[in-house]
Structure formats: C-alpha cells, structure tokens
Amino acid sequence: EPEVTQTPSHQVTQMGQEVILRCVPISNHLYFYWYRQILGQKVEFLVSFYNNEISEKSEIFDDQFSVERPDGSNFTLKIRSTKLEDSAMYFCASSDNPGFRGTEAFFGQGTRLTVV
Amino acid sequence: AQSVTQLDSQVPVFEEAPVELRCNYSSSVSVYLFWYVQYPNQGLQLLLKYLSGSTLVKGINGFEAEFNKSQTSFHLRKPSVHISDTAEYFCAVDAAGNKLTFGGGTRVLVKP
Numbered sequence: 001e002p003e004v005t006q007t008p009s010h011q012v013t014q015m016g017q018e019v020i021l022r023c024v025p026i027s028n029h030l031y032f033y034w035y036r037q038i039l040g041q042k043v044e045f046l047v048s049f050y051n052n053e054i055s056e057k058s059e060i061f062d063d064q065f066s067v068e069r070p071d072g073s074n075f076t077l078k079i080r081s082t083k084l085e086d087s088a089m090y091f092c093a094s095s096d097n098p099g100f101r102g103t104e105a106f107f108g109q110g111t112r113l114t115v116v
Numbered sequence: 117a118q119s120v121t122q123l124d125s126q127v128p129v130f131e132e133a134p135v136e137l138r139c140n141y142s143s144s145v146s147v148y149l150f151w152y153v154q155y156p157n158q159g160l161q162l163l164l165k166y167l168s169g170s171t172l173v174k175g176i177n178g179f180e181a182e183f184n185k186s187q188t189s190f191h192l193r194k195p196s197v198h199i200s201d202t203a204e205y206f207c208a209v210d211a212a213g214n215k216l217t218f219g220g221g222t223r224v225l226v227k228p
Contacts, residue, residue: 004159033215043160043206043218056214091160099210101148101167109159 002026004108006092012114013082021077021111025094026104032075033093034067035107036060043091049075050098082115089113118143118211120219128225129197137192137222139207148210149190151181154221155203163205166190177201202226 005024013019025032034046048055049067064080075094079086089112095105123138141147151163164175171183181192190207207219 006159031214035216035218042220043208043216045215045217048214050214093160098214099148100150100208100216101165101210105162107152107160 002104002106004092004094004106006090006108006111008111009109010112010114012116015084015115016081019079019082019113021079021090021092021113023075023077023092023094023108024073025075025092026096026106027073029094029096029104031055031095031098032067032069033095034077035091035093036088037091037110038085038088046077046090055098079113082113084115087113087115118145118147118209118217120207120209120217122205122207122219122222124222125220126223126225128227130227131199132196134193134195135197135201135224137205137207137224139190139192139219141188141190141207141209143188143209143211145211149181149183150208150210150216151175151179151190151192152206152208152218153203154206160206163192197224197226199226199228 007022032049037043047057047061066078089110091110092108096102121140129135149166152160164173166173166183174180179194204221204223206221208216
C-alpha cells in the first residue's frame with residue numbers, strides 16, 4: 001500500500017528556533033495537508049495546498065507558519081520562530097481529490113515536535 | 117461550521133466483547149463521515165468512510181458504522197474485539213470543503 005512519509009519522527013528544538021518538517025506525499029496525489037495534535041487534544045487542521053498554493057488555512061496557521069513544495073516530491077511545513085505551545089504531533093496527508101472523500105487519502109506517521 | 121463530538125473519551129472493554137464508539141456531528145451542509153484509528157506510536161489509518169448510499173458501512177478489521185442523518189450520528193461498532201484493537205479512534209467529517217474536522221478521540225483499552 002502506498003504511504004505518506006514524514007521526517008524526522010521526533011524533533012526537539014529550542015524556543016525561537018526555526019524548524020522544517022518534511023513530508024513525501026503519495027506520488028500521484030495533488031492535494032496536500034498539514035494537521036497537528038497537541039497532546040491530549042483534538043487533531044486540528046492547519047493548511048491545505050493545491051497547485052502550488054494554499055487552498056485553505058485555519059486561524060492557527062499564522063505568519064510564523066509557511067508551507068512549500070520545493071520539488072516534485074517533498075511538501076514542507078516551516079515554523080519560523082517556535083514557541084512552547086507549538087509542541088505537538090504534526091501530521092501530513094495527501095489525497096487524489098479535494099478533501100478526503102476521494103479514492104485515496106492517507107496520513108503520514110507524524111512528526112513529534114518538542115519545543116524546549 | 118461543522119463540529120464533531122465523541123461522547124466517550126475512554127472505553128475499557130474485555131476481549132471478545134462488543135464495543136460501540138459514539139460520534140455525533142453538527143453541520144449546516146451535507147457531510148462525509150470517517151473513522152480513523154491511531155495505534156500506539158503510529159499515524160492515522162482510515163477504518164471506514166461514508167460518502168453516500170447504504171447507511172451501514174463496513175470497514176477494515178471487522179469494524180462497521182451506521183450513518184443516521186436524523187440523529188446526526190455515525191457510531192462505530194465491532195461485535196468482538198481483540199487485544200490488538202487497543203488504540204485511539206477518531207471520528208471526522210468533511211463538510212464538502214477541503215479539510216477534515218476531527219472529534220476529540222476515544223481511547224479503547226481491550227483487557228484480556
């Protein structure tokens with residue numbers, strides 16, 4: 001079965017530092033997403049991305065966040081100046097249709113970000 | 117806007133017993149409904165989804181769910197659980213937008 005790959009699995013960073021979370025979506029998918037889950041809380045939508053631009057973003061996704069598809073295979077989430085409250089599990093997802101109601105939509109294993 | 121409520125945060129159950137995880141949603145538009153499972157230290161895996169058609173949906177690992185539009189519910193059931201079903205289960209809706217809205221999750225602990 002195809003899978004979405006995220007690296008690293010766990011990252012520890014100092015408050016104020018920049019981090020880049022990386023994702024390799026399914027090769028023929030066109031729609032990409034980032035979600036996060038703060039420990040003990042709901043999985044929350046951050047951003048969706050299609051055709052090299054953001055389709056939709058939540059209020060969480062403020063100016064410290066950015067996404068990029070730098071080449072044909074990677075999809076990255078950058079947090080410019082990390083805060084303690086950014087500590088969470090970050091999930092990447094990709095789908096072959098808008099939303100998750102298409103034929104295929106997969107989540108990655110997640111990157112656990114710890115800001116100290 | 118849509119929201120999802122999972123009424124039980126934790127459900128302990130004995131092996132081979134049935135389990136039902138409750139999910140209610142609210143939305144002003146038609147929705148597509150999903151259940152995801154997260155095993156310890158793993159990502160989110162799709163169990164099943166309702167897009168249209170029969171309101172009873174069968175998924176992987178013997179799970180099924182029933183869409184009830186009048187009660188705005190999408191409860192997940194399994195007639196006989198195994199130890200390996202110990203995991204966290206998330207209900208989610210896609211309200212014809214471009215994202216999923218998740219419930220708070222239900223942690224299932226299967227005891228021998």
